[in-house]
Amino acid sequence: AQSVTQLDSQVPVFEEAPVELRCNYSSSVSVYLFWYVQYPNQGLQLLLKYLSGSTLVKGINGFEAEFNKSQTSFHLRKPSVHISDTAEYFCAVILRQGAQKLVFGQGTRLTINP
Amino acid sequence: ETGVTQSPTHLIKTRGQQVTLRCSSQSGHNTVSWYQQALGQGPQFIFQYYREEENGRGNFPPRFSGLQFPNYSSELNVNALELDDSALYLCASSLRDSSYEQYFGPGTRLTVT
Numbered sequence: 001a002q003s004v005t006q007l008d009s010q011v012p013v014f015e016e017a018p019v020e021l022r023c024n025y026s027s028s029v030s031v032y033l034f035w036y037v038q039y040p041n042q043g044l045q046l047l048l049k050y051l052s053g054s055t056l057v058k059g060i061n062g063f064e065a066e067f068n069k070s071q072t073s074f075h076l077r078k079p080s081v082h083i084s085d086t087a088e089y090f091c092a093v094i095l096r097q098g099a100q101k102l103v104f105g106q107g108t109r110l111t112i113n114p
Numbered sequence: 115e116t117g118v119t120q121s122p123t124h125l126i127k128t129r130g131q132q133v134t135l136r137c138s139s140q141s142g143h144n145t146v147s148w149y150q151q152a153l154g155q156g157p158q159f160i161f162q163y164y165r166e167e168e169n170g171r172g173n174f175p176p177r178f179s180g181l182q183f184p185n186y187s188s189e190l191n192v193n194a195l196e197l198d199d200s201a202l203y204l205c206a207s208s209l210r211d212s213s214y215e216q217y218f219g220p221g222t223r224l225t226v227t
Contacts, residue, residue: 004156032214043118043204044157044218051214090156094214100170101147102206102216104156 137205
């Protein structure tokens with residue numbers, strides 16, 4: 001079975017500061033990795049995904065993430081955050097073979113202070 | 115390109131009642147997955163439908179059931195509602211050959227009183 005652990009439930013940062021949201025996963029088989037964002041009272045929007053190739057992936061809104069196979073991590077980063085980045089962020093994995101269900105972490109609430 | 119839509123956006127039901135939630139897939143997508151997101155939690159997989167048949171199920175009791183129609187739209191039915199069923203229900207559509215890439219609708223907020 002797969003599991004995802006988001007190491008911080010809440011991350012407060014000041015506007016224009018850098019941010020890192022941490023994600024570790026556990027799986028005995030190969031997985032694809034994703035980060036989704038959820039704005040208040042909305043559904044999930046795909047930020048970025050790692051399928052194969054370069055371990056540094058770039059997504060929308062200036063976010064990027066790095067896949068580290070040895071540490072089974074997929075941390076999300078942004079060099080300078082904006083007030084509009086305030087949201088809940090979810091890390092997720094899905095099996096490469098027989099893909100059916102996304103397995104999500106508990107989420108990290110990113111709060112941007114002016 | 116039309117995105118994933120869900121209806122209704124909110125509804126309130128009483129314990130013991132039954133509810134039906136609806137989802138229209140993104141144009142061209144033939145696979146639909148349903149997730150339950152309790153308050154403060156990550157989404158949990160309920161089941162997936164492809165070609166009008168269930169194609170995988172999470173750890174949910176049989177009172178959670180679904181349908182997929184020939185136009186790939188889908189319904190989630192929950193019988194004998196319990197207070198713990200209160201949650202945001204998310205529908206996601208994808209292509210069968212790339213079902214790892216799922217696109218989510220805005221969700222239906224269900225409150226059971």
